[in-house]
Amino acid sequence: MNSFDGDTTGPGTAPEPDRLLQPVADGQRITVMLAAFEGWNDAGEAASDSLRYLNKMWGGKKVASIDADEYYDFQFTRPTVRRTASGERKIKWPSTRIYKASAPDTNVDVIFVQGTEPSYKWRAYTAEMLVHAEALNVDYVILVGALLADVPHSRPIPVSTSTDDSQLRERLNLEASQYEGPVGIVGVLSEVALLAGIPTISLWAAVPHYVAQAPSPKAQLALLHRIEELLQVPLDTHELVEESDAWERGVDELATEDPEIAAYVRQLEEAKDTADLPEASGESIAREFERYLKRRGKEKP
Numbered sequence: 001m002n003s004f005d006g007d008t009t010g011p012g013t014a015p016e017p018d019r020l021l022q023p024v025a026d027g028q029r030i031t032v033m034l035a036a037f038e039g040w041n042d043a044g045e046a047a048s049d050s051l052r053y054l055n056k057m058w059g060g061k062k063v064a065s066i067d068a069d070e071y072y073d074f075q076f077t078r079p080t081v082r083r084t085a086s087g088e089r090k091i092k093w094p095s096t097r098i099y100k101a102s103a104p105d106t107n108v109d110v111i112f113v114q115g116t117e118p119s120y121k122w123r124a125y126t127a128e129m130l131v132h133a134e135a136l137n138v139d140y141v142i143l144v145g146a147l148l149a150d151v152p153h154s155r156p157i158p159v160s161t162s163t164d165d166s167q168l169r170e171r172l173n174l175e176a177s178q179y180e181g182p183v184g185i186v187g188v189l190s191e192v193a194l195l196a197g198i199p200t201i202s203l204w205a206a207v208p209h210y211v212a213q214a215p216s217p218k219a220q221l222a223l224l225h226r227i228e229e230l231l232q233v234p235l236d237t238h239e240l241v242e243e244s245d246a247w248e249r250g251v252d253e254l255a256t257e258d259p260e261i262a263a264y265v266r267q268l269e270e271a272k273d274t275a276d277l278p279e280a281s282g283e284s285i286a287r288e289f290e291r292y293l294k295r296r297g298k299e300k301p
Contacts, residue, residue, distance in 0.1 A: 020140060020201065020230045021108065028107065032231065035113035035129075036144040039077075041184040043207040045217025048114060050223040053240065055112045060099035063111075064132050068095040071118035071125050084286060098132055105235035109232075111136050117185045120153050125185070126192040133198065141193045141200040141231060146219055147187045149206035152268035153251045157222035158206045161230075164190070165199050177202065201230065208268075210249050210261065217243040279285045
């Protein structure tokens with residue numbers, strides 16, 4: 001199925017409110033493109049790591065790539081060298097790789113776009129990306145990014161969800177992004193995909209700026225939870241939960257060693273807790289309980 005015609009429901013199916021993926025006729029599949037780019041849009045590498053985690057878990061197979069020579073400045077984004085298992089020297093060039101996987105026990109196929117933000121010809125690059133999207137029958141696009149923000153590491157990582165698609169905003173109760181200023185390739189691809197008629201959503205995780213170095217497993221986990229909700233597909237994140245807990249404990253220890261950082265973290269915590277008071281976090285608790293029930297249902301024989 002392909003959403004370039006603007007209709008993502010199959011014959012005889014009725015749209016469902018509050019869901020991104022709309023029902024299709026029996027036997028049809030839904031294809032979602034998930035894209036993240038290393039570089040400016042990827043604080044703590046949380047966005048690219050979240051897609052790598054999913055791609056590995058679902059056994060994605062490479063189906064296409066975008067020629068690196070056309071779009072990268074290798075003095076800025078340098079190739080790297082590594083040794084193979086046999087000891088041979090191998091150069092790895094910056095590139096954009098496209099993988100395809102199927103979410104287990106669903107009618108959802110996922111196209112993973114993983115690579116480094118290009119240096120040149122962004123309009124040509126995004127046009128080429130849309131050619132691949134059309135060839136792979138993409139119905140929806142989810143763009144994943146991460147940014148540095150004044151948020152405490154000890155609280156849930158905020159993930160903003162926005163779209164400039166008016167139908168998606170109404171159906172999912174989302175807002176358009178209010179950001180104005182410089183954009184990365186994620187912002188450009190969002191506009192181009194929407195102009196092509198593909199329903200597109202952007203996810204942004206807020207990474208604590210005082211622990212900006214990679215990896216950032218807590219932000220990665222927050223993004224995966226949001227992807228899980230949008231795709232309506234239970235994810236096994238047990239291993240990542242342990243990494244996230246260990247990361248948080250490590251940052252706690254570092255903060256206790258520096259009184260200034262400890263005081264700053266407390267200030268961020270107080271601001272976050274005050275902002276969350278009116279909502280009493282009931283919505284997040286409900287989402288977490290729903291996720292738990294879905295996992296339990298999947299584990300039953």
